[in-house]
Amino acid sequence: MIKNCAIVCEYNPFHTGHEYQLDRVRDFGVQNIFCIMSGSFVQSASPAFCDKALRSECAVLGGADAVIELPAVYATASAQFFAEGAMKIISGIKNITHIAMSTVAKSDTVLKIADLKIKRAELFSKTLHSELDTGKSYNAACAAALGHIYTQYHPDADSIDRVFSDPNSILAIEYITALDKLAANIEPIIIKRSGAEYNDRTTDNRHISATAIRASELDKVKPFIPYKFDEIKDFRIRHAADLSMFYGMIVYALKKSHASDLARLRDCSEGMEFLLKNISGFSNFDDYMCALTTKRYGKKRMSRLFLDLLLDIDKQTMNKRFCTRLLACRKNFDFALLPDCVKTNNRDIRQYADNDTEVKSVLKIDENATALFNTLCFVNGDYYNYSLVKV
Numbered sequence: 001m002i003k004n005c006a007i008v009c010e011y012n013p014f015h016t017g018h019e020y021q022l023d024r025v026r027d028f029g030v031q032n033i034f035c036i037m038s039g040s041f042v043q044s045a046s047p048a049f050c051d052k053a054l055r056s057e058c059a060v061l062g063g064a065d066a067v068i069e070l071p072a073v074y075a076t077a078s079a080q081f082f083a084e085g086a087m088k089i090i091s092g093i094k095n096i097t098h099i100a101m102s103t104v105a106k107s108d109t110v111l112k113i114a115d116l117k118i119k120r121a122e123l124f125s126k127t128l129h130s131e132l133d134t135g136k137s138y139n140a141a142c143a144a145a146l147g148h149i150y151t152q153y154h155p156d157a158d159s160i161d162r163v164f165s166d167p168n169s170i171l172a173i174e175y176i177t178a179l180d181k182l183a184a185n186i187e188p189i190i191i192k193r194s195g196a197e198y199n200d201r202t203t204d205n206r207h208i209s210a211t212a213i214r215a216s217e218l219d220k221v222k223p224f225i226p227y228k229f230d231e232i233k234d235f236r237i238r239h240a241a242d243l244s245m246f247y248g249m250i251v252y253a254l255k256k257s258h259a260s261d262l263a264r265l266r267d268c269s270e271g272m273e274f275l276l277k278n279i280s281g282f283s284n285f286d287d288y289m290c291a292l293t294t295k296r297y298g299k300k301r302m303s304r305l306f307l308d309l310l311l312d313i314d315k316q317t318m319n320k321r322f323c324t325r326l327l328a329c330r331k332n333f334d335f336a337l338l339p340d341c342v343k344t345n346n347r348d349i350r351q352y353a354d355n356d357t358e359v360k361s362v363l364k365i366d367e368n369a370t371a372l373f374n375t376l377c378f379v380n381g382d383y384y385n386y387s388l389v390k391v
Contacts, residue, residue, distance in 0.1 A: 092339025
Protein backbone atom coordinates (compact mmCIF):
# COMPACT_ATOMS: atom_id res chain seq x y z
CA MET A 1 0.00 0.00 0.00
CA ILE A 2 1.25 3.48 -0.87
CA LYS A 3 0.73 5.75 2.11
CA ASN A 4 2.85 8.82 1.52
CA CYS A 5 4.78 9.52 -1.67
CA ALA A 6 7.46 12.13 -2.37
CA ILE A 7 8.43 13.94 -5.58
CA VAL A 8 11.60 16.01 -6.01
CA CYS A 9 10.95 18.98 -8.26
CA GLU A 10 11.70 22.52 -9.35
CA TYR A 11 8.36 23.55 -10.91
CA ASN A 12 10.15 26.27 -12.81
CA PRO A 13 7.32 26.97 -13.52
CA PHE A 14 4.57 24.44 -12.73
CA HIS A 15 2.93 23.24 -15.96
CA THR A 16 0.48 20.65 -17.25
CA GLY A 17 3.18 17.97 -17.49
CA HIS A 18 3.77 18.32 -13.76
CA GLU A 19 0.05 18.09 -13.13
CA TYR A 20 -0.04 14.91 -15.25
CA GLN A 21 2.67 13.36 -13.04
CA LEU A 22 0.79 14.26 -9.85
CA ASP A 23 -2.41 12.77 -11.29
CA ARG A 24 -0.62 9.51 -12.11
CA VAL A 25 0.80 9.32 -8.59
CA ARG A 26 -2.66 9.96 -7.16
CA ASP A 27 -3.95 7.02 -9.24
CA PHE A 28 -1.97 4.71 -6.95
CA GLY A 29 -4.27 5.65 -4.07
CA VAL A 30 -1.61 7.62 -2.23
CA GLN A 31 -2.70 9.39 0.96
CA ASN A 32 -0.31 12.36 0.75
CA ILE A 33 2.04 13.69 -1.92
CA PHE A 34 5.05 15.60 -0.62
CA CYS A 35 6.93 17.77 -3.11
CA ILE A 36 10.53 18.69 -2.26
CA MET A 37 11.04 21.83 -4.33
CA SER A 38 13.94 24.17 -5.09
CA GLY A 39 13.57 27.66 -3.66
CA SER A 40 15.12 30.86 -5.02
CA PHE A 41 17.68 29.17 -7.28
CA VAL A 42 17.45 25.98 -9.33
CA GLN A 43 19.95 23.27 -10.24
CA SER A 44 21.28 25.13 -13.27
CA ALA A 45 22.48 27.78 -10.76
CA SER A 46 19.98 30.25 -12.21
CA PRO A 47 17.40 32.38 -10.42
CA ALA A 48 13.98 30.71 -10.40
CA PHE A 49 11.44 31.76 -13.05
CA CYS A 50 9.15 33.16 -10.34
CA ASP A 51 9.13 33.18 -6.56
CA LYS A 52 8.81 30.03 -4.49
CA ALA A 53 5.48 31.03 -2.94
CA LEU A 54 3.78 31.12 -6.34
CA ARG A 55 5.42 27.91 -7.52
CA SER A 56 4.53 26.01 -4.36
CA GLU A 57 0.93 27.26 -4.40
CA CYS A 58 0.57 26.02 -7.98
CA ALA A 59 1.86 22.61 -6.88
CA VAL A 60 -0.81 22.28 -4.18
CA LEU A 61 -3.51 23.47 -6.57
CA GLY A 62 -2.21 20.83 -8.99
CA GLY A 63 -2.45 17.91 -6.59
CA ALA A 64 0.33 18.08 -3.97
CA ASP A 65 -0.53 17.94 -0.27
CA ALA A 66 2.62 19.67 0.94
CA VAL A 67 5.61 21.45 -0.61
CA ILE A 68 8.89 21.54 1.32
CA GLU A 69 11.78 23.79 0.30
CA LEU A 70 14.98 22.01 -0.71
CA PRO A 71 17.80 24.06 0.86
CA ALA A 72 19.81 26.09 -1.62
CA VAL A 73 23.00 24.14 -0.93
CA TYR A 74 21.32 21.04 -2.41
CA ALA A 75 18.99 22.74 -4.89
CA THR A 76 22.02 24.16 -6.73
CA ALA A 77 24.18 21.03 -6.50
CA SER A 78 25.14 18.34 -9.00
CA ALA A 79 22.70 15.47 -9.55
CA GLN A 80 24.19 13.26 -6.83
CA PHE A 81 23.98 15.85 -4.06
CA PHE A 82 20.68 17.27 -5.33
CA ALA A 83 19.24 13.77 -4.88
CA GLU A 84 20.92 13.09 -1.54
CA GLY A 85 19.77 16.41 -0.08
CA ALA A 86 16.18 15.67 -1.05
CA MET A 87 16.44 12.15 0.36
CA LYS A 88 17.62 13.48 3.72
CA ILE A 89 14.28 15.28 3.97
CA ILE A 90 12.15 12.51 2.44
CA SER A 91 13.55 9.80 4.71
CA GLY A 92 12.19 11.66 7.75
CA ILE A 93 8.59 11.98 6.51
CA LYS A 94 6.26 9.87 8.65
CA ASN A 95 4.90 6.76 6.93
CA ILE A 96 6.71 7.53 3.68
CA THR A 97 6.67 4.50 1.41
CA HIS A 98 7.50 5.70 -2.12
CA ILE A 99 9.18 8.35 -4.23
CA ALA A 100 7.88 9.07 -7.73
CA MET A 101 10.01 10.21 -10.66
CA SER A 102 9.50 10.69 -14.38
CA THR A 103 11.82 9.59 -17.17
CA VAL A 104 11.91 9.44 -20.94
CA ALA A 105 13.90 6.20 -20.84
CA LYS A 106 12.32 2.83 -20.08
CA SER A 107 11.85 2.26 -16.36
CA ASP A 108 13.47 -1.19 -16.36
CA THR A 109 16.58 0.23 -18.02
CA VAL A 110 16.87 3.02 -15.44
CA LEU A 111 16.42 0.49 -12.61
CA LYS A 112 19.09 -1.82 -14.04
CA ILE A 113 21.61 1.00 -14.36
CA ALA A 114 20.92 2.21 -10.83
CA ASP A 115 21.25 -1.36 -9.53
CA LEU A 116 24.68 -1.68 -11.16
CA LYS A 117 25.82 1.67 -9.76
CA ILE A 118 24.85 0.47 -6.28
CA LYS A 119 26.01 -3.16 -6.41
CA ARG A 120 29.13 -2.59 -8.52
CA ALA A 121 30.23 0.57 -6.71
CA GLU A 122 33.91 -0.37 -6.67
CA LEU A 123 33.94 -1.15 -10.40
CA PHE A 124 32.02 2.04 -11.12
CA SER A 125 34.51 4.13 -9.13
CA LYS A 126 37.47 2.58 -10.94
CA THR A 127 35.88 3.01 -14.37
CA LEU A 128 34.80 6.56 -13.57
CA HIS A 129 38.36 7.58 -12.67
CA SER A 130 39.64 6.04 -15.90
CA GLU A 131 37.12 8.09 -17.88
CA LEU A 132 37.99 11.25 -15.96
CA ASP A 133 41.66 10.70 -16.80
CA THR A 134 40.78 11.04 -20.49
CA GLY A 135 39.72 14.64 -19.87
CA LYS A 136 35.96 14.16 -19.75
CA SER A 137 33.72 16.25 -17.50
CA TYR A 138 32.30 14.44 -14.47
CA ASN A 139 28.87 14.01 -16.07
CA ALA A 140 30.31 12.68 -19.33
CA ALA A 141 32.69 10.38 -17.47
CA CYS A 142 29.88 9.09 -15.26
CA ALA A 143 27.71 8.34 -18.30
CA ALA A 144 30.57 6.58 -20.08
CA ALA A 145 31.46 4.51 -17.01
CA LEU A 146 27.90 3.37 -16.43
CA GLY A 147 27.54 2.65 -20.14
CA HIS A 148 30.60 0.37 -20.12
CA ILE A 149 29.43 -1.49 -17.03
CA TYR A 150 25.88 -1.84 -18.33
CA THR A 151 27.14 -3.32 -21.61
CA GLN A 152 29.33 -5.72 -19.67
CA TYR A 153 26.45 -7.07 -17.58
CA HIS A 154 23.67 -6.69 -20.17
CA PRO A 155 25.42 -7.31 -23.52
CA ASP A 156 22.21 -7.99 -25.42
CA ALA A 157 20.33 -4.93 -24.16
CA ASP A 158 19.29 -1.98 -26.28
CA SER A 159 21.43 1.16 -26.40
CA ILE A 160 21.23 3.30 -23.27
CA ASP A 161 22.28 6.56 -24.95
CA ARG A 162 18.73 7.83 -24.43
CA VAL A 163 19.13 7.49 -20.68
CA PHE A 164 22.14 9.79 -20.49
CA SER A 165 20.69 12.38 -22.86
CA ASP A 166 17.75 12.87 -20.49
CA PRO A 167 18.48 14.84 -17.26
CA ASN A 168 15.38 13.33 -15.62
CA SER A 169 16.67 9.79 -16.20
CA ILE A 170 20.08 10.77 -14.79
CA LEU A 171 18.38 12.20 -11.72
CA ALA A 172 16.24 9.07 -11.37
CA ILE A 173 19.41 6.96 -11.19
CA GLU A 174 20.75 9.28 -8.49
CA TYR A 175 17.46 9.18 -6.55
CA ILE A 176 17.52 5.39 -6.51
CA THR A 177 21.20 5.37 -5.49
CA ALA A 178 20.45 7.85 -2.70
CA LEU A 179 17.52 5.68 -1.57
CA ASP A 180 19.88 2.74 -1.12
CA LYS A 181 22.24 4.92 0.90
CA LEU A 182 19.77 6.86 3.05
CA ALA A 183 16.30 5.30 2.90
CA ALA A 184 16.33 1.71 1.68
CA ASN A 185 12.75 1.17 2.91
CA ILE A 186 11.35 3.65 0.34
CA GLU A 187 10.46 2.28 -3.10
CA PRO A 188 10.75 4.14 -6.42
CA ILE A 189 7.84 4.67 -8.80
CA ILE A 190 8.92 5.55 -12.33
CA ILE A 191 6.33 7.31 -14.49
CA LYS A 192 6.81 7.64 -18.22
CA ARG A 193 7.17 11.33 -19.12
CA SER A 194 4.30 12.55 -21.31
CA GLY A 195 4.70 15.15 -24.04
CA ALA A 196 7.86 17.12 -24.74
CA GLU A 197 11.22 16.05 -23.36
CA TYR A 198 13.21 18.01 -20.77
CA ASN A 199 14.87 20.69 -22.91
CA ASP A 200 12.54 20.52 -25.90
CA ARG A 201 11.60 24.09 -26.91
CA THR A 202 8.72 23.14 -29.19
CA THR A 203 5.20 24.15 -28.15
CA ASP A 204 3.09 21.74 -30.22
CA ASN A 205 2.97 18.82 -27.77
CA ARG A 206 0.22 17.77 -25.39
CA HIS A 207 2.56 18.86 -22.59
CA ILE A 208 5.50 21.18 -23.22
CA SER A 209 8.68 21.54 -21.20
CA ALA A 210 9.44 24.22 -18.64
CA THR A 211 12.32 25.21 -20.94
CA ALA A 212 9.84 25.96 -23.72
CA ILE A 213 7.69 28.02 -21.36
CA ARG A 214 10.65 30.05 -20.13
CA ALA A 215 11.74 30.71 -23.71
CA SER A 216 8.28 31.78 -24.95
CA GLU A 217 6.01 34.75 -24.61
CA LEU A 218 3.78 33.72 -21.74
CA ASP A 219 0.50 34.51 -23.49
CA LYS A 220 1.41 32.00 -26.21
CA VAL A 221 1.87 29.17 -23.69
CA LYS A 222 -0.98 30.05 -21.34
CA PRO A 223 -2.81 26.71 -21.94
CA PHE A 224 0.19 24.91 -20.42
CA ILE A 225 0.23 26.95 -17.19
CA PRO A 226 -2.86 25.62 -15.38
CA TYR A 227 -2.77 27.75 -12.21
CA LYS A 228 -2.05 31.34 -11.18
CA PHE A 229 -1.25 32.41 -14.75
CA ASP A 230 -2.04 36.09 -14.16
CA GLU A 231 0.10 36.20 -11.02
CA ILE A 232 3.00 34.47 -12.77
CA LYS A 233 2.74 36.84 -15.73
CA ASP A 234 2.65 39.83 -13.40
CA PHE A 235 5.74 38.57 -11.57
CA ARG A 236 7.61 38.17 -14.84
CA ILE A 237 6.64 41.66 -16.01
CA ARG A 238 7.54 43.38 -12.76
CA HIS A 239 10.14 41.14 -11.14
CA ALA A 240 11.90 38.85 -13.64
CA ALA A 241 15.50 38.46 -12.45
CA ASP A 242 17.93 40.97 -13.95
CA LEU A 243 20.48 38.57 -15.43
CA SER A 244 22.83 41.37 -16.50
CA MET A 245 23.06 42.42 -12.86
CA PHE A 246 23.57 38.78 -11.84
CA TYR A 247 26.45 38.30 -14.27
CA GLY A 248 28.00 41.60 -13.23
CA MET A 249 27.92 40.53 -9.58
CA ILE A 250 29.69 37.28 -10.52
CA VAL A 251 32.46 39.14 -12.39
CA TYR A 252 32.97 41.50 -9.45
CA ALA A 253 33.10 38.60 -6.97
CA LEU A 254 35.67 36.80 -9.13
CA LYS A 255 37.84 39.89 -9.43
CA LYS A 256 37.93 40.61 -5.70
CA SER A 257 38.52 37.02 -4.61
CA HIS A 258 41.89 35.50 -3.80
CA ALA A 259 42.79 32.04 -5.06
CA SER A 260 42.40 30.72 -1.51
CA ASP A 261 38.82 32.06 -1.40
CA LEU A 262 38.00 30.14 -4.56
CA ALA A 263 39.76 26.94 -3.50
CA ARG A 264 37.43 26.45 -0.51
CA LEU A 265 34.28 26.56 -2.65
CA ARG A 266 32.18 23.43 -3.08
CA ASP A 267 32.64 23.04 -6.84
CA CYS A 268 36.29 24.13 -7.02
CA SER A 269 38.82 21.35 -7.54
CA GLU A 270 42.02 20.41 -9.35
CA GLY A 271 43.55 23.86 -9.22
CA MET A 272 40.57 25.58 -10.82
CA GLU A 273 41.18 28.55 -8.52
CA PHE A 274 44.42 29.38 -10.36
CA LEU A 275 42.71 29.11 -13.74
CA LEU A 276 40.09 31.59 -12.52
CA LYS A 277 42.66 34.07 -11.22
CA ASN A 278 44.79 33.80 -14.36
CA ILE A 279 41.93 35.23 -16.44
CA SER A 280 40.69 37.74 -13.88
CA GLY A 281 41.29 40.59 -16.31
CA PHE A 282 38.01 39.97 -18.13
CA SER A 283 35.21 42.45 -17.52
CA ASN A 284 32.48 40.54 -19.33
CA PHE A 285 30.77 37.43 -17.94
CA ASP A 286 30.50 35.78 -21.37
CA ASP A 287 34.27 36.14 -21.82
CA TYR A 288 34.80 34.35 -18.51
CA MET A 289 32.43 31.58 -19.49
CA CYS A 290 34.01 31.09 -22.93
CA ALA A 291 37.49 30.97 -21.44
CA LEU A 292 36.54 28.53 -18.69
CA THR A 293 34.13 26.17 -20.40
CA THR A 294 36.08 23.22 -21.73
CA LYS A 295 35.62 19.53 -22.35
CA ARG A 296 36.60 19.00 -18.70
CA TYR A 297 34.59 21.83 -17.16
CA GLY A 298 31.06 22.16 -18.52
CA LYS A 299 28.94 25.30 -18.43
CA LYS A 300 26.73 24.01 -15.61
CA ARG A 301 29.76 23.13 -13.50
CA MET A 302 31.16 26.64 -13.91
CA SER A 303 27.76 28.23 -13.25
CA ARG A 304 27.48 26.33 -9.98
CA LEU A 305 30.96 27.43 -9.00
CA PHE A 306 30.09 31.08 -9.64
CA LEU A 307 26.94 30.76 -7.53
CA ASP A 308 28.96 29.04 -4.79
CA LEU A 309 31.07 32.18 -4.68
CA LEU A 310 28.07 34.51 -4.38
CA LEU A 311 26.30 32.40 -1.75
CA ASP A 312 29.46 31.31 0.09
CA ILE A 313 28.96 27.55 -0.28
CA ASP A 314 32.14 25.76 0.78
CA LYS A 315 33.21 22.12 0.62
CA GLN A 316 32.15 21.38 4.21
CA THR A 317 28.55 22.53 3.80
CA MET A 318 27.24 19.39 2.11
CA ASN A 319 27.87 17.28 5.21
CA LYS A 320 26.19 19.58 7.73
CA ARG A 321 22.82 19.30 9.41
CA PHE A 322 20.13 21.68 8.18
CA CYS A 323 16.58 22.84 8.63
CA THR A 324 14.14 24.14 6.08
CA ARG A 325 10.56 25.34 5.76
CA LEU A 326 7.18 24.05 4.67
CA LEU A 327 6.33 26.36 1.77
CA ALA A 328 2.71 25.39 1.11
CA CYS A 329 0.13 22.77 2.02
CA ARG A 330 -3.54 21.89 1.98
CA LYS A 331 -5.58 23.47 4.76
CA ASN A 332 -6.24 20.11 6.38
CA PHE A 333 -2.65 18.85 6.12
CA ASP A 334 -1.33 16.96 9.16
CA PHE A 335 1.85 18.73 10.34
CA ALA A 336 2.75 15.67 12.45
CA LEU A 337 3.91 13.97 9.23
CA LEU A 338 6.76 16.45 8.76
CA PRO A 339 10.39 15.56 9.54
CA ASP A 340 11.95 17.34 12.51
CA CYS A 341 14.12 19.45 10.17
CA VAL A 342 11.07 20.98 8.43
CA LYS A 343 9.48 23.95 10.18
CA THR A 344 6.21 25.75 9.52
CA ASN A 345 7.08 29.24 10.74
CA ASN A 346 9.98 31.66 11.07
CA ARG A 347 10.12 31.50 14.88
CA ASP A 348 10.72 27.74 14.86
CA ILE A 349 13.32 28.03 12.09
CA ARG A 350 15.29 30.63 14.04
CA GLN A 351 15.05 28.69 17.28
CA TYR A 352 16.17 25.42 15.65
CA ALA A 353 19.14 27.17 14.02
CA ASP A 354 20.14 29.03 17.20
CA ASN A 355 20.57 25.69 18.97
CA ASP A 356 22.85 24.16 16.30
CA THR A 357 25.81 25.94 14.71
CA GLU A 358 25.82 23.59 11.70
CA VAL A 359 22.16 24.25 10.98
CA LYS A 360 22.74 27.98 11.38
CA SER A 361 25.60 28.00 8.86
CA VAL A 362 23.53 26.15 6.23
CA LEU A 363 20.54 28.39 6.89
CA LYS A 364 22.78 31.39 6.23
CA ILE A 365 23.14 30.14 2.64
CA ASP A 366 19.36 30.14 2.22
CA GLU A 367 19.28 33.65 3.65
CA ASN A 368 21.95 34.65 1.13
CA ALA A 369 20.03 32.99 -1.72
CA THR A 370 16.85 34.85 -0.86
CA ALA A 371 18.72 38.16 -0.53
CA LEU A 372 20.36 37.64 -3.92
CA PHE A 373 17.11 36.57 -5.61
CA ASN A 374 15.19 39.52 -4.18
CA THR A 375 17.92 41.92 -5.23
CA LEU A 376 17.91 40.58 -8.79
CA CYS A 377 14.10 40.72 -8.90
CA PHE A 378 13.73 44.11 -7.16
CA VAL A 379 11.60 42.53 -4.44
CA ASN A 380 11.59 43.80 -0.86
CA GLY A 381 12.15 41.56 2.13
CA ASP A 382 14.44 38.71 3.16
CA TYR A 383 14.26 34.97 3.91
CA TYR A 384 11.97 35.62 6.87
CA ASN A 385 9.42 37.64 4.89
CA TYR A 386 7.55 34.43 4.16
CA SER A 387 4.32 32.95 5.49
CA LEU A 388 3.13 29.40 4.95
CA VAL A 389 0.76 29.22 1.96
CA LYS A 390 -2.39 27.21 2.74
CA VAL A 391 -4.68 26.19 -0.11
